[in-house]
Structures are given as C-alpha cells and as structure tokens.
Amino acid sequence: xxxxxxxxxxxxxxxxxxxxxxxxxxxxxxxxxxxxxxxxxxxxxxxxxxxxxxxxxxxxxxxxxxxxxxxxxxxxxxxxxxxxxxxxxxxxxxxxxxxxxxxxxxxxxxxxxxxxxxxxxxxxxxxxxxxxxxxxxxxxxxxxxxxxxxxxxxxxxxxxxxxxxxxxxxxxxxxxxxxxxxxxxxxxxxxxxxxxxxxxxxxxxxxxxxxxxxxxxxxxxxxxxxxxxxxxxxxxxxxxxxxxxxxxxxxxxxxxxxxxxxxxxxxxxxxxxxxxxxxxxxxxxxxxxxxxxxxxxxxxxxxxxxxxxxxxxxxxxxxxxxxxxxxxxxxxxxxxxxxxxxxxxxxxxxxxxxxxxxxxxxxxxxxxxxxxxxxxxxxxxxxxxxxxxxxxxxxxxxxxxxxxxxxxxxxxxxxxxxxxxxxxxxxxxxxxxxxxxxxxxxxxxxxxxxxxxxxxxxxxxxxxxxxxxxxxxxxxxxxxxxxxxxxxxxxxxxxxxxxxxxxxxxxxxxxxxxxxxxxxxxxxxxxxxxxxxxxxxxxxxxxxxxxxxxxxxxxxxxxxxxxxxxxxxxxxxxxxxxxxxx
Amino acid sequence: xxxxxxxxxxxxxxxxxxxxxxxxxxxxxxxxxxxxxxxxxxxxxxxxxxxxxxxxxxxxxxxxxxxxxxxxxxxxxxxxxxxxxxxxxxxxxxxxxxxxxxxxxxxxxxxxxxxxxxxxxxxxxxxxxxxxxxxxxxxxxxxxxxxxxxxxxxxxxxxxxxxxxxxxxxxxxxxxxxxxxxxxxxxxxxxxxxxxxxxxxxxxxxxxxxxxxxxxxxxxxxxxxxxxxxxxxxxxxxxxxxxxxxxxxxxxxxxxxxxxxxxxxxxxxxxxxxxxxxxxxxxxxxxx
Numbered sequence: 001x002x003x004x005x006x007x008x009x010x011x012x013x014x015x016x017x018x019x020x021x022x023x024x025x026x027x028x029x030x031x032x033x034x035x036x037x038x039x040x041x042x043x044x045x046x047x048x049x050x051x052x053x054x055x056x057x058x059x060x061x062x063x064x065x066x067x068x069x070x071x072x073x074x075x076x077x078x079x080x081x082x083x084x085x086x087x088x089x090x091x092x093x094x095x096x097x098x099x100x101x102x103x104x105x106x107x108x109x110x111x112x113x114x115x116x117x118x119x120x121x122x123x124x125x126x127x128x129x130x131x132x133x134x135x136x137x138x139x140x141x142x143x144x145x146x147x148x149x150x151x152x153x154x155x156x157x158x159x160x161x162x163x164x165x166x167x168x169x170x171x172x173x174x175x176x177x178x179x180x181x182x183x184x185x186x187x188x189x190x191x192x193x194x195x196x197x198x199x200x201x202x203x204x205x206x207x208x209x210x211x212x213x214x215x216x217x218x219x220x221x222x223x224x225x226x227x228x229x230x231x232x233x234x235x236x237x238x239x240x241x242x243x244x245x246x247x248x249x250x251x252x253x254x255x256x257x258x259x260x261x262x263x264x265x266x267x268x269x270x271x272x273x274x275x276x277x278x279x280x281x282x283x284x285x286x287x288x289x290x291x292x293x294x295x296x297x298x299x300x301x302x303x304x305x306x307x308x309x310x311x312x313x314x315x316x317x318x319x320x321x322x323x324x325x326x327x328x329x330x331x332x333x334x335x336x337x338x339x340x341x342x343x344x345x346x347x348x349x350x351x352x353x354x355x356x357x358x359x360x361x362x363x364x365x366x367x368x369x370x371x372x373x374x375x376x377x378x379x380x381x382x383x384x385x386x387x388x389x390x391x392x393x394x395x396x397x398x399x400x401x402x403x404x405x406x407x408x409x410x411x412x413x414x415x416x417x418x419x420x421x422x423x424x425x426x427x428x429x430x431x432x433x434x435x436x437x438x439x440x441x442x443x444x445x446x447x448x449x450x451x452x453x454x455x456x457x458x459x460x461x462x463x464x465x466x467x468x469x470x471x472x473x474x475x476x477x478x479x480x481x482x483x484x485x486x487x488x489x490x491x492x493x494x495x496x497x498x499x500x501x502x503x504x505x506x507x508x509x510x511x512x513x514x515x516x517x518x519x520x521x522x523x524x525x526x527x528x529x530x531x532x533x534x535x536x537x538x539x540x541x542x543x544x545x546x547x548x549x550x551x552x553x554x555x556x557x558x559x560x561x562x563x564x565x566x567x568x569x570x571x572x573x574x575x576x577x578x579x580x581x582x
Numbered sequence: 583x584x585x586x587x588x589x590x591x592x593x594x595x596x597x598x599x600x601x602x603x604x605x606x607x608x609x610x611x612x613x614x615x616x617x618x619x620x621x622x623x624x625x626x627x628x629x630x631x632x633x634x635x636x637x638x639x640x641x642x643x644x645x646x647x648x649x650x651x652x653x654x655x656x657x658x659x660x661x662x663x664x665x666x667x668x669x670x671x672x673x674x675x676x677x678x679x680x681x682x683x684x685x686x687x688x689x690x691x692x693x694x695x696x697x698x699x700x701x702x703x704x705x706x707x708x709x710x711x712x713x714x715x716x717x718x719x720x721x722x723x724x725x726x727x728x729x730x731x732x733x734x735x736x737x738x739x740x741x742x743x744x745x746x747x748x749x750x751x752x753x754x755x756x757x758x759x760x761x762x763x764x765x766x767x768x769x770x771x772x773x774x775x776x777x778x779x780x781x782x783x784x785x786x787x788x789x790x791x792x793x794x795x796x797x798x799x800x801x802x803x804x805x806x807x808x809x810x811x812x813x814x815x816x817x818x819x820x821x822x823x824x825x826x827x828x829x830x831x832x833x834x835x836x837x838x839x840x841x842x843x844x845x846x847x848x849x850x851x852x853x854x855x856x857x858x859x860x861x862x863x864x865x866x867x868x869x870x
Contacts, residue, residue: 028802028813034673034792035762036805036812038827057813 001080002553008075015068022061063571070564079555087127088183089144091173092117094157095134095188097164098470098507098525102189102297102532104212109532110159113187116208117154120185121147130176134188135162135471138169161299161470161505163386163526164188167195177203190535204542209535216240217247217267217291218300218530223452224287225331226307230279233305235289237265237273240531244268247293251277254286254304254509255487267293282307285520286487286509300530304509304522306464314455315343317352320368321435323442324351327451349458353435364428366454369435375402378434380417386469386526387413389430389457393449395422395441402438407431430454465512465521468503482512482519586681586730587688591856592722595689596696598859598869600662600754602781627655664694665752665779667744668705669759670735672806676760677789682851683758684729686785689859690756691716691725693869703729704747706737711747738807742771748778755779761786761835761846769838776842783868784839784846793850795824 055062094117100110107115121129128144131153142153166188173184181202189210196205221236235249245267251260261277284307291301314335316325328335328351336343338352350357350365355372357365369375378400384390395414406412406420410431414422423431441447457466468474482501484492487509495501495512504510507523631640631651641654666687674680687703694701695716702715716725737743741759748755755775761768761784775782791797795816803812814820832848839846847866849858863869 028800030802030804031797032804032806034676034679034760034789034806036803036810037762037764038824038831039803039812039814 001078004077004079004553004555005075008077009072011072011075015065015072018061018064018068059574060571063567063574067564067567067571070560070567074557074560074564077555077557078560079553082552082554087124088181089128089130089177090120090124091177091182091184092120092129092131092154093134093166093169093173093184093186093188094131095164095166095186096157096160096162097134098159098161098299098529099164099189099297099532101159101299102210102214102216104210104214104296108159109189109210110157113208114154114157117185117187118151121150121154130173130182131157132169132173133157133160134164134166134169135160136165136168138165138172140172159505161507161523161525161529162472163469163528166191170195174203184541190533192535193538193540196540202542204539206539207535207537209537210532211534211536213242213534214240214296214532215242215245215294216297216300216532217245217265217293217295218297219249219289219291219303220272220527220530222289222303222305222524223456224305224307225452225456230281231277231287231307233277233280233287233289235275235277235303237275237291238531239265239267239269239271239273241267241269245294247291249275250290250292251280252288252290253282253284254288255284257288260287265293286522288509297532299507300525302507303524304507306467306509306520306522313343313348315348315350315352317350317354320351320353321437321442323447324368324436324451327442327448328455330448331452331455349455351455358425358427358429364425364430364458366458367429367431370404370433373405375404375435375438376419377401378403378416378419378421378438380415380419382414382416382421384414384422385412387424389413389422389453390450393446393453395444395446395450398439398441398444400434400439402434404433406433428458430458465501465519467522467524468501469526470505470507470523471503473500473502480514482514485511485513487511587685587726587855591689591859592692592726594856595692595859598693599697600664600693600699601867601870602662602754628652629655662694662697662699662753663749663751664690664699664701664754664756665748666690666701666703666756666758667741667748668703668732669741669757670705670707670737670744671740671760672735672738673760673762674735674787676806677791678851679760679787679789680735682849682855683787684732685855686758686787686849686858687756688726688729689855691729692722693859694754695719695722695725701725702749702752704744704749705732706739706744706747707733709737709739711744713747713749715749740767740771742767742774745771745774745778752779753781755782757782757784759784759786760788760792762792765831765834765838768835772838772842772844776844780843782842782844784844786835786846786848788848788850790850790852793828795821 094113096110100113101108103109105112124147127147129147129150130143130145131141131150133139133141141157142150166186170186173182177184179202183204183206185206185208187208191207191209196207218238218240219235220238222233224231224233233251237249239245246264247267248262248264250262252258253260260280260282263275263277265273265275267273286304286306288302288304295301314328315338316328316335318337325335325337336348338350343350349363350361352365352367353369353371355367355370358367382395382398382400384394384396390413400416400421403416403419403421407423407425410420410423410425412420412423413430414420419433421433423433425431436442466474481497482495484495484504486492492504492510501512501521503521503523507525510521510523512519512521628641628644629652631653635653639653639655641652644652668683668687674683691701691703696719698718700715700717702713704711704713706712714728740763741757755778757775763771772782772784797814797816800813800815803814804810805812836846845866845868847862847868849862853862859869
C-alpha cells in the first residue's frame with residue numbers, strides 16, 4: 001500500500017475543523033424542571049446504554065466525521081501494489097524511415113506493417129504492448145499499455161524519413177526487456193540475422209521484412225553549382241530494376257516548380273547513370289530534380305540542392321599538393337595561390353596547411369595536415385559518419401599511411417581505424433588530419449567531389465544552413481531560435497534554441513528565419529534510404545518464461561467512494577428524521 | 583397566615599358544599615341527605631307495610647282512617663367522610679404548585695368542616711405516611727394551620743405509594759397531584775383508587791411553564807425526581823412537540839379516568855384558588 005498524493009494530507013484540516021467546532025460548540029444550560037416527561041417522551045430508547053445513547057445523540061457528528069475522513073483518505077489515493085502474472089510483453093519496433101514508403105503492391109510497406117501490427121494485437125488480447133519508433137533517438141510511443149490504446153497509437157504513426165538506426169532501437173528494447181522476456185516484432189524492409197545478438201536474453205525476435213522485389217529508380221546524388229555562364233547540375237541515378245525502364249529527369253526551381261530542363265535516362269537494370277545539366281539560366285536559390293517514370297518507391301525520386309548566389313574566392317596554400325590546386329581550380333573559377341601575400345580574410349575561403357589560420361578571421365577554413373605535430377602511423381580502414389559532407393563523395397577506399405594526432409573536442413567526421421581522420425571545429429573548419437602525400441586519395445575520382453563538397457559546405461555556411469538529413473540535429477549560427485517555414489511560406493515549427501536546429505522530416509528546401517536573416521536549408525534523404533532492401537522474414541531467439549510477474553500499483557478508490565456516498569445518504573436521512581443535533 | 587389563605591375566601595367556601603355522586607355515605611349521622619330512608623325528622627313518603635318492617639314506623643293515624651298499615655318513611659341524613667391525598671413528590675415543588683396545592687387542600691377541608699363532615703389529609707413524608715383528621719366547623723382554623731406548615735415536598739415516589747394511607751369508609755376522595763407520571767402508572771393509580779372509594783376526584787395542578795414552556799436557547803432539562811436528562815435546543819418545533827406530548831398524555835389520562843369513573847380537574851395556580859372553587863369545581867359539578 002502506498003500513497004500517490006501525501007501532500008493532500010492538508011485536507012485533514014476539514015475534519016479537524018469539525019472536531020474543533022464540536023469541542024467549542026454551545027453548551028447546554030442545565031435547568032431542573034418538575035418532569036421531563038413531555039420533553040423526551042419519544043426518546044425513551046436512548047436509555048438503553050450510555051454508549052448507544054451517545055452514538056444516537058451525536059449521530060450526525062460521527063457521520064460527518066466519518067465522511068470527511070473517508071474523503072481525506074481518498075484524496076491520499078490509496079493504492080495496493082499487486083504482483084500480477086501477465087501475458088508476455090509484446091514489443092513492436094517500427095521502422096519509420098523513408099524506405100517504408102516503398103509501394104510493392106497497392107499500399108506502402110508502412111501501411112502493410114500497420115495492418116499486420118493490428119492483426120497481431122487482435123490475437124494478443126490482454127498482453128502489455130509497447131511500441132518503439134526507430135530513429136537516431138528511438139521514441140517509445142507507448143509502453144506496457146493495453147492493445148486498445150496501442151491500436152490508436154499505430155493508427156497515428158507516420159513515416160519520419162529519418163534513417164532507421166534499428167540497432168539503437170534493438171539495444172533499447174533489449175535493455176528494457178532482457179530480464180523479464182518479451183516477444184519483439186521488428187517491422188522493417190530488411191534486417192540481417194547478425195543484427196540480433198540474442199544470447200543471454202530471454203526474448204524472441206520476429207522480423208517482418210519486405211520480400212517483394214521493387215522496381216526502384218533513385219536519385220542517388222544531386223549537386224548544383226552556379227557558374228558565370230549558368231547553373232551546372234549533376235544527377236546520379238541508380239536503377240534497381242529487373243527490366244529496362246526508361247524515364248526522364250526534370251530539373252525544377254524549388255520554389256516555383258518551373259521546369260528548367262529535362263533529360264531522359266535509359267534505366268538499364270542494376271546500372272548507374274550520370275546526367276548533367278549545363279548552362280541553366282535561373283535565379284532560384286534552390287533547385288529540385290524529379291524523376292519521372294514507373295517506380296515502386298517514390299521518396300527518392302526527387303532531390304533538392306541549394307545554390308549559393310555569392311561565392312567566396314578560394315585561396316590555396318602553395319605548399320599543398322598539386323592535385324588539390326587542380327581540384328580547386330576545376331570546381332571554381334576564382335582560385336588564388338597563396339604565396340604569403342595578404343588577403344581580406346572575410347571574403348576568402350582558405351585551403352591551407354597551417355594551423356595558425358584556425359584562429360584568424362571569421363570564416364571557417366579547410367586545413368590539410370598539421371604543421372606543429374608529428375604524424376603517426378595509421379592503421380585500419382577508413383570509416384565515415386553520416387555527415388552531409390560525404391553525401392556526394394565519401395573517402396571510403398582511401399589508403400592512409402600516416403595520421404596526425406586529433407584536436408581534442410572537435411567533431412570527428414571520419415576515422416582511420418580508431419583514429420580521427422577528418423574533424424570539424426566548432427567554428428566549422430574542416431580538418432583533414434593527414435598530408436595528402438601520405439594518402440592515395442588525390443588519385444581517386446572522388447577526391448575532386450570531396451573538395452567540392454568541402455568548399456561548398458564552407459562557403460554555403462554564409463547564406464544557407466547547408467544540407468540536413470531528415471530530423472537531423474545540427475548546430476547552426478542563428479541569432480535566436482529560428483522559425484522554420486516551407487518554401488511556399490507556410491509555418492512549420494520553431495526550433496528550441498538558437499544554436500541547434502532539427503531539420504524537418506520530409507525532404508525538401510526549407511527556410512529558417514531568426515527575425516533578421518532568412519537562411520535556406522535542404523533536407524535530403526540519407527543515402528541508405530535511397531534503396532529499398534528486400535529480406536526474409538524470420539523468427540529467432542527463445543522465450544523461456546511463459547508468465548511474467550509484474551508489480552502494479554492499483555489505486556483503491558471505489559471501495560472507499562461507495563461508503564462515502566452511503567454515509568452522506570445516511571447523514572441526510574438522520575438530518576431529515578432528527579432535525580438539528582441538540 | 584391570612585395571606586396564605588385569605589379569610590374572605592374562607593367565608594365564601596362556607597356557603598359551598600360537596601355534591602355527592604356515589605350512593606354510599608358514612609356510617610355516622612351527619613348533615614348530608616342520604617338516598618336511603620332513615621331516621622331524620624324530614625318526612626319522605628308513605629309505603630305499604632310488609633312483614634319485617636319496623637312496626638314503630640307505622641302511621642297509626644292513617645291506619646285509623648284507612649284500616650290498613652302504612653309505614654311512614656323519613657329521609658336519612660348521614661355524615662360525609664372526605665379524604666385528601668396530597669402528592670408530596672418533588673415535582674410538586676415547582677414554581678407555585680406546592681403553595682397552590684396547599685391552598686386547594688385547605689379549601690377542600692374547610693368546605694367539609696363547614697358542613698360538619700369528617701375530613702382527613704394524608705401525605706408521605708420521608709417514606710412514612712402522615713394522616714391528619716378533623717371534624718366540625720370549629721376545626722377549620724387548626725386545619726388551615728396544620729396544612730400551611732407542611733414542609734417542601736421531597737419524595738421521589740408517586741401517589742401510588744401513598745394509596746394505603748386512605749382511611750376506610752372514605753366517601754369522597756380528593757387526590758391533589760400534578761399527574762406528571764407516565765400514563766401506565768396513572769392508569770394503575772386510577773384502578774387502585776377506584777377500589778378504595780366510589781367517588782374519587784383528581785385535581786391535577788400544572789404550573790404556567792409546564793403548560794406552555796417559554797424557555798430560550800440550549801437547555802439541559804433535569805428531571806427533579808428521576809434526574810433524567812433531556813437536552814433541548816428550544817425551537818418552535820420543539821415547543822409544538824412538547825404541547826403535543828402533553829395533550830396526548832392528558833387525553834390518555836382522561837380516558838383511563840373515565841374508565842374507572844374518576845373525575846379529573848386540570849387547574850393551574852395562575853387562576854388563583856377562588857376561581858377554582860367557585861367556578862371550575864362548580865362547572866365540573868363537584869360543588870354547589
């Protein structure tokens with residue numbers, strides 16, 4: 001037995017008031033008369049016993065006291081801790097990433113999963129149901145609830161476009177239920193068996209996947225660049241189809257949806273295609289490409305890119321690798337080689353090998369190597385994080401021989417083995433912790449694209465907030481909490497603080513306003529969301545216990561409320577029969 | 583002492599006499615005309631002689647004229663024996679009830695004494711009976727003195743306990759009480775009284791606040807005899823309930839009195855003794 005609301009104990013004041021009133025009530029003035037024959041003719045039964053007489057005489061008082069005490073008792077919300085045996089908890093891990101919008105048949109995978117979850121709930125009457133929505137921060141939509149409210153939650157679910165991060169959700173569920181056991185259903189497109197390390201846990205896993213092969217043309221990459229002669233845009237397509245399905249790519253202005261150019265693609269099964277648009281005349285600040293064709297997964301059929309209107313001059317250290325200069329010159333007309341002369345630091349974008357520029361100027365720089373520490377030998381493979389910087393070209397197959405020690409507290413974007421390779425400073429500087437000579441990267445075709453990404457992300461930071469993945473949280477430079485608008489002008493939400501911005505879920509171009517400046521941000525699907533995987537549905541794990549003890553706090557209100565009402569009724573009856581207490 | 587029983591009232595009482603309802607009078611000769619024929623000087627009737635009649639009463643003049651025997655009948659005058667039972671329970675000692683009871687007792691005794699009848703009064707004092715008997719008009723003074731010296735009543739018993747004090751041969755019995763007893767007891771009392779005397783008259787005295795209580799506020803009433811407690815918050819509804827209870831009690835008392843042929847007179851000190859004797863008792867047909 002416990003109390004939920006001990007603070008309500010103050011209501012004891014009420015019965016105390018009555019007691020005090022009783023103690024200080026009017027005294028009877030004694031008076032001897034010849035006979036009380038006519039005064040108490042009808043109260044002869046009071047002479048039965050002093051106790052009963054007292055009870056009868058003060059009936060109203062006692063009843064009122066009892067009613068008030070019951071009332072106070074109920075305000076304390078008495079409860080009983082009950083240990084109940086229940087059904088095995090049922091846990092749904094719902095993949096709400098964009099790939100769930102794939103439509104192998106008439107409805108999307110997500111809708112199919114919703115139907116399947118409801119079917120499961122119908123046969124799971126009385127079992128506690130929990131629903132975990134996957135994502136970088138898994139959301140527990142409902143925990144240990146009944147199936148009726150679970151159905152309501154399921155009906156209200158929607159796709160979040162965010163990368164699913166199923167491993168995080170699985171770990172969460174494991175930590176919640178590994179002790180008592182649970183039946184976990186994972187609804188996704190595909191999940192490797194190795195993802196479920198179930199040893200030592202008392203849980204059974206049921207993976208519901210997409211077993212339908214999908215015809216999917218996806219826009220894997222889309223970049224646009226403004227040059228003097230016009231806008232250049234590159235679109236990379238991936239065709240996960242079984243048959244050749246030609247189609248078209250439309251380049252549009254993001255805000256007005258005016259079609260600027262259209263190109264066709266061949267759509268050969270399993271192939272990749274690169275389509276480029278050149279000399280496009282537009283003043284739009286953001287572009288959109290759209291894939292027109294037969295497709296079972298439409299979420300990756302459009303992509304957005306920001307066009308910077310003003311470009312900073314790129315200044316490259318002359319000590320750096322020759323291929324870097326070439327790469328810089330390939331992506332930008334205006335490239336200066338720094339031979340030591342002075343530049344206006346505010347208007348240039350510096351690619352340098354000198355750490356001293358990290359503190360100079362307000363604009364972030366691209367630092368390659370470090371000049372005041374010695375490099376160490378690098379071991380292991382290169383791995384990259386999910387940063388928009390790598391959304392076009394990731395340095396995955398790169399060989400790194402030597403690596404510099406990292407800057408403490410800087411964000412790590414890529415690693416060699418366990419050591420940081422690429423870092424980002426709080427100001428936004430991109431730091432490659434290796435000399436280009438110590439890597440084979442400049443020889444790789446992704447290198448110019450990476451340089452382009454770096455230059456673009458560094459220069460765009462001035463007017464745009466850059467590229468986000470759905471629901472991604474990034475630090476931004478805004479003067480106060482920003483209002484997020486769609487490009488069409490309708491208000492979406494306000495960010496919680498000035499420095500942090502969580503991107504909207506749906507891909508597209510958005511406008512963030514902090515009152516003084518408007519900045520654009522693009523939301524692009526994560527590259528992992530651009531292909532719909534297929535996999536087998538399977539079950540694994542074992543559930544040994546069949547009953548789960550659960551301690552539950554059951555409030556005990558009714559057994560006290562009914563006597564309270566009864567006491568009140570008796571009070572009225574006593575009052576009706578006896579009049580005021582005398 | 584004159585203030586206790588004014589002499590003017592004594593004078594008025596001298597002209598009154600009791601009306602006899604029961605057939606039986608005392609054994610002694612007295613001034614009250616009996617229904618039976620007797621040996622008084624007043625002629626009543628003639629009746630034919632039958633063997634066994636007293637031959638001394640044969641009217642010889644009538645025999646001489648009619649040659650048949652006629653008996654000359656005379657009215658019988660017999661003495662009336664009046665007894666008064668005075669309730670000495672504590673409840674009588676309330677407001678001016680006791681003084682009034684004394685006055686009524688004195689008055690009743692004087693009426694009897696003026697008519698040369700025997701009058702006696704009995705009461706319980708400290709659990710013992712006290713009887714006082716007087717006869718003859720000359721005794722009126724001592725009668726008044728004796729009763730006026732009665733101490734305050736202090737008995738906790740009812741009239742029923744004193745019923746054995748009633749002398750035998752009582753022709754007229756007065757019970758002076760307040761009748762503040764439960765109806766069951768009163769019924770028993772009336773039953774016992776009716777066996778003692780054929781003509782019983784109960785005088786019930788109720789004081790002003792007994793008849794219509796005028797208390798205010800919250801009062802703990804203590805019964806003077808049983809010391810029972812009754813706590814009352816005075817309200818019109820409570821007063822009405824009291825009056826209703828009193829009325830019920832009175833009606834039931836009247837009922838049981840009528841059953842045993844007992845007359846009951848409800849009086850109150852407010853009216854004064856003169857009014858009781860000259861008006862109320864006359865109206866009741868007790869006195870003429």
